[in-house]
Amino acid sequence: MAELTTLAQLLNATLDPKQNKQAEAQIKSQEAQPGFALLLLQITASDSHPLQTRLASALFFKNFVKRNWTDVEGNYKLQEQDVVAIKKEIIGLMISVPSNIQSQLGEAVSIIADSDFYERWDTLVDDLVSRLTADNIKVNTGVLQVAHSIFGRWRPLFRSDELYAEVNHVIQKFGSPFLTLWQTLDSYIDSHASDTTALKAAFVELDLILQLFYDLSCQDLPPVVEDNLAGIAGLLLKYLTYDNKALQTEDEDEAGPLQTTKANIFEALTLYVGKYYEDFAKHVQGFIQSSWTLLTTVGPEPKNDILVSKALQFLTSVTKINEQAQNFNDPNVQSQIVEKVVVPNVALRDSDVETFEDEPIEFIRRDLEGSDSETRRRAASDFLKELSDQFEESVTSIGMSIIEKLLQDHKSNPASNWRSKDTAVNLYYAIAAKGTATVSHGIVSVNQRVNIGDFFSQNLAADLQDANAQPLLKVDAIKYLYVFRSLMGKDQWQQVIPLLVNHLGHSNYCVYTYAAVVTERALALIDQTTNKPIIDPANIVPLAKDLTEHLFSLILRDRQPAKVQENEFVMRCIMRVLIVLREEISRVAGSVLHHLIDITNIIATNPSNPRFYYYHFESIGAVIRFSAASTAESLCTALYGPFTNILQNGVDEFMPYVFQLLAALFEKEPIKPLPQNFSPLVAPVLSPVLWEQRGNVPALVRLLSAIIPRAADDLVKNNQLPNVLGLFQKLVSTKTNEGYGCDLLEDCVTSFSPEALKPYWTDILNIMLTRLQGKQAASFQSRFVRFYHFFASQDNRGLGADVFVVETDKIQNDVFRGLYLSIILPKTQELARPIDRKIAAVALTKTLADSQAFVTRYPKGWPLTCNALLKLLENPPVPPKSDDMIVDQDVEDTVFGVGFTALNTVRKVPQDPFENITDLRKWVGQHLKEADQRNGGRIGQAVGGMDSAAQQALQSYMSS
Numbered sequence: 001m002a003e004l005t006t007l008a009q010l011l012n013a014t015l016d017p018k019q020n021k022q023a024e025a026q027i028k029s030q031e032a033q034p035g036f037a038l039l040l041l042q043i044t045a046s047d048s049h050p051l052q053t054r055l056a057s058a059l060f061f062k063n064f065v066k067r068n069w070t071d072v073e074g075n076y077k078l079q080e081q082d083v084v085a086i087k088k089e090i091i092g093l094m095i096s097v098p099s100n101i102q103s104q105l106g107e108a109v110s111i112i113a114d115s116d117f118y119e120r121w122d123t124l125v126d127d128l129v130s131r132l133t134a135d136n137i138k139v140n141t142g143v144l145q146v147a148h149s150i151f152g153r154w155r156p157l158f159r160s161d162e163l164y165a166e167v168n169h170v171i172q173k174f175g176s177p178f179l180t181l182w183q184t185l186d187s188y189i190d191s192h193a194s195d196t197t198a199l200k201a202a203f204v205e206l207d208l209i210l211q212l213f214y215d216l217s218c219q220d221l222p223p224v225v226e227d228n229l230a231g232i233a234g235l236l237l238k239y240l241t242y243d244n245k246a247l248q249t250e251d252e253d254e255a256g257p258l259q260t261t262k263a264n265i266f267e268a269l270t271l272y273v274g275k276y277y278e279d280f281a282k283h284v285q286g287f288i289q290s291s292w293t294l295l296t297t298v299g300p301e302p303k304n305d306i307l308v309s310k311a312l313q314f315l316t317s318v319t320k321i322n323e324q325a326q327n328f329n330d331p332n333v334q335s336q337i338v339e340k341v342v343v344p345n346v347a348l349r350d351s352d353v354e355t356f357e358d359e360p361i362e363f364i365r366r367d368l369e370g371s372d373s374e375t376r377r378r379a380a381s382d383f384l385k386e387l388s389d390q391f392e393e394s395v396t397s398i399g400m401s402i403i404e405k406l407l408q409d410h411k412s413n414p415a416s417n418w419r420s421k422d423t424a425v426n427l428y429y430a431i432a433a434k435g436t437a438t439v440s441h442g443i444v445s446v447n448q449r450v451n452i453g454d455f456f457s458q459n460l461a462a463d464l465q466d467a468n469a470q471p472l473l474k475v476d477a478i479k480y481l482y483v484f485r486s487l488m489g490k491d492q493w494q495q496v497i498p499l500l501v502n503h504l505g506h507s508n509y510c511v512y513t514y515a516a517v518v519t520e521r522a523l524a525l526i527d528q529t530t531n532k533p534i535i536d537p538a539n540i541v542p543l544a545k546d547l548t549e550h551l552f553s554l555i556l557r558d559r560q561p562a563k564v565q566e567n568e569f570v571m572r573c574i575m576r577v578l579i580v581l582r583e584e585i586s587r588v589a590g591s592v593l594h595h596l597i598d599i600t601n602i603i604a605t606n607p608s609n610p611r612f613y614y615y616h617f618e619s620i621g622a623v624i625r626f627s628a629a630s631t632a633e634s635l636c637t638a639l640y641g642p643f644t645n646i647l648q649n650g651v652d653e654f655m656p657y658v659f660q661l662l663a664a665l666f667e668k669e670p671i672k673p674l675p676q677n678f679s680p681l682v683a684p685v686l687s688p689v690l691w692e693q694r695g696n697v698p699a700l701v702r703l704l705s706a707i708i709p710r711a712a713d714d715l716v717k718n719n720q721l722p723n724v725l726g727l728f729q730k731l732v733s734t735k736t737n738e739g740y741g742c743d744l745l746e747d748c749v750t751s752f753s754p755e756a757l758k759p760y761w762t763d764i765l766n767i768m769l770t771r772l773q774g775k776q777a778a779s780f781q782s783r784f785v786r787f788y789h790f791f792a793s794q795d796n797r798g799l800g801a802d803v804f805v806v807e808t809d810k811i812q813n814d815v816f817r818g819l820y821l822s823i824i825l826p827k828t829q830e831l832a833r834p835i836d837r838k839i840a841a842v843a844l845t846k847t848l849a850d851s852q853a854f855v856t857r858y859p860k861g862w863p864l865t866c867n868a869l870l871k872l873l874e875n876p877p878v879p880p881k882s883d884d885m886i887v888d889q890d891v892e893d894t895v896f897g898v899g900f901t902a903l904n905t906v907r908k909v910p911q912d913p914f915e916n917i918t919d920l921r922k923w924v925g926q927h928l929k930e931a932d933q934r935n936g937g938r939i940g941q942a943v944g945g946m947d948s949a950a951q952q953a954l955q956s957y958m959s960s
Contacts, residue, residue: 012052044105054101091127091131094106095143102145109149113149118170128147140185144208154218159219167220171224175216175222179228179232181209185206189206194246199244199247203258206239210264214268229280236269237287239261239265255307269314273321274320277321292341306374328391345377345380353472360509360510361509361566361567364513381426384430432447442521444486456477471510481518485518493522493525493534500515500518517573523576552595562606568611568612571616575622578623583628586631600642604654627668636678652693656696662681691727697737701743708751712752746787761807768784772819786831789839789840789843792843795850801847802851825865849927
């Protein structure tokens with residue numbers, strides 16, 4: 001009991017900003033104790049603790065499960081009795097706790113289900129079904145909440161045999177009881193139509209039923225649903241038109257039960273129209289009419305926003321089907337749709353203007369890059385766009401006529417009727433744009449019946465030139481450039497860039513942020529004909545200092561951590577300017593680095609916006625990458641303070657970035673000793689504790705790979721080489737990290753002396769051979785083959801094929817023979833990266849020319865090796881089998897061009913000594929020819945074991 005009380009007190013302390021770090025550390029120190037998670041569940045369940053303590057306990061339990069349920073291989077990290085007890089207790093607990101606690105436990109259940117359901121938790125569905133009741137709404141709601149937290153995981157997943165087995169397992173056990181419960185609830189609602197309390201509780205359950213209906217149908221049409229589709233369609237239509245004063249709410253902002261239920265119905269209808277139209281087609285007509293009625297009668301209040309957007313999304317999906325689109329194939333109907341449905345939902349409301357003024361960052365996030373998919377304006381625009389795609393001539397004519405009227409209305413009284421112009425511009429987007437906007441290019445195809453250049457010059461350009469124009473109209477003009485950016489020519493961009501830069505100084509938050517967004521995207525545009533930037537970087541260089549200073553002033557105008565990192569759009573613009581400057585970054589590097597360090601120190605106290613700090617650290621990466629190598633020491637000095645502060649304070653969100661940025665710093669001068677002030681970093685990097693966080697692994701591998709060349713002698717002197725190789729062993733033991741382990745080993749081979757590594761080769765190769773025999777060895781085979789060729793090509797470092805044979809003999813005599821024939825030679829042809837194929841060609845050539853083992857022990861392997869070499873030089877890679885496919889960690893630069901991310905670390909590709917395949921072929925021929933002369937024609941004699949075509953190809957290389 002004392003243990004429970006102490007833990008509850010610590011959980012309370014985590015709610016106090018002054019104590020939370022220390023309290024969290026104390027709680028985490030207890031995590032390894034058996035039964036710890038059960039103590040958290042006890043506190044969560046107990047009514048004797050304050051609600052906030054129970055909520056903190058549920059939150060900590062969720063995070064505990066996320067960190068500790070399984071390792072990367074799916075093995076339990078907790079003791080078996082704890083695992084069994086948690087799965088036994090959590091369902092009943094989740095059903096009984098308040099909804100805010102329920103949501104946290106639901107996330108924990110989802111995490112557990114990702115690992116265990118259904119094969120290691122095959123009793124779960126039976127348990128859920130057994131808890132459903134005929135009349136206890138509260139219990140049923142809890143059960144359905146648990147079910148949704150598990151089955152909702154299916155929505156974004158791609159189909160696979162394993163997924164379908166899980167879905168079918170659930171449908172077979174849960175499908176019929178679920179439909180029975182739905183029918184029972186329908187009767188309950190009818191019989192309690194005048195009982196407000198009962199009705200509200202019933203509609204909470206109904207919402208969960210509708211969400212589960214979507215979950216169960218998101219991958220395939222369940223047979224139990226298909227058999228009862230007519231009855232289900234009837235229930236959906238019933239509640240789509242349902243009304244009851246007891247469920248109506250006075251609050252104009254928050255959606256009530258009716259709005260939520262109908263929105264969920266429209267979401268399900270959209271799924272069925274898009275995915276199961278053949279089965280659902282005969283039911284669609286009634287829903288179209290109900291949608292029209294709803295959209296023409298529902299009010300403009302914000303509480304109806306999601307409902308209206310879902311209804312419009314449903315009609316958009318219907319319009320995509322040619323058969324159903326004919327419902328709208330009448331200009332009179334189209335005119336009514338545009339006037340009565342589209343225009344009212346595209347038009348600005350008072351609540352939109354209030355958001356623009358009072359919560360500008362929220363307005364921007366809703367509006368950009370499709371993040372406003374739940375808004376009326378976006379949904380109405382998408383519906384109009386689809387109508388225009390289906391009936392281009394008539395809808396364009398109707399739309400442009402309305403747009404012209406709205407523009408005339410604005411001209412008649414610009415001060416009072418500016419909203420008319422805003423509506424016109426947003427209607428024009430929908431009419432003019434074709435296809436889906438891309439993140440990088442925006443709209444790339446337009447309606448040929450309109451002229452986007454004329455529309456801008458005649459209606460929008462003046463708003464950018466008029467200092468007194470209404471801010472929202474300035475935003476419309478800037479957003480127009482954003483939407484159609486890839487369709488504007490170089491000359492047009494030269495004219496508008498100065499206007500955009502001027503608007504970065506506008507006093508309105510939305511105006512300067514939109515200007516930053518469009519400036520950033522414009523600087524990223526590439527001319528497809530010349531493959532050069534649309535905006536010449538030379539034009540940005542003179543502006544760089546003033547531009548970056550002003551952008552930083554926008555970020556730092558309020559130095560509260562939450563406010564500093566609020567506007568990721570401005571930070572992204574800074575990042576883009578630095579990337580565009582490239583080597584010219586030296587002009588601003590000092591002041592930029594000062595601001596970036598200042599921001600780092602501020603936001604490290606409370607990271608809250610991942611997008612902001614991603615762009616922030618990318619910006620630091622740009623300074624490091626594009627600064628001269630001679631600046632590395634001064635950069636290390638400047639960044640030492642903020643980086644060590646992050647590491648010492650355990651700012652988990654920032655640590656992967658810091659590791660990668662440190663690696664980039666160390667890579668700038670790879671042959672110099674490690675900076676003295678960073679030497680104490682080596683021991684913590686080698687400590688297994690940091691490597692327990694999965695997100696740290698790619699970054700730590702890169703950092704360690706950057707440290708090793710600069711500190712190899714010290715690592716050997718301090719007896720830390722075994723620690724490095726211990727990390728290799730840890731990484732290579734799991735499928736997730738095996739590639740990183742091999743990368744680290746290759747760096748060790750390159751940097752440590754052969755004498756230093758010699759005592760460890762037997763152990764290293766034993767680890768790799770053991771891994772090849774494991775149950776998940778298929779993907780490792782490719783990495784093993786890459787490493788073998790790397791090893792065999794390093795004869796200048798005391799390695800080579802013969803050394804590999806000798807070392808593997810120490811493990812098992814003649815084990816090399818089977819490895820070479822069954823794995824190395826076949827998998828060599830699957831190597832995909834050009835550099836890997838070249839290294840393999842070098843290794844095979846040196847084996848043919850210099851290996852004594854292939855003369856004395858494996859003479860029959862000589863022609864096989866020669867054939868493999870010729871195939872490498874002549875043929876493209878053989879596609880790997882599907883079960884052998886792996887994700888290569890050697891990725892290209894990030895989309896933003898810098899190459900630092902928390903998840904995909906950019907490794908330096910080994911130096912390529914051959915510019916092209918011709919140079920490689922010449923080298924192979926020359927090397928073999930010299931070896932043949934040196935060894936008395938040995939190669940020429942061995943040619944007899946090959947077919948005539950191979951003999952001719954080999955002799956051709958040697959004579960060229």
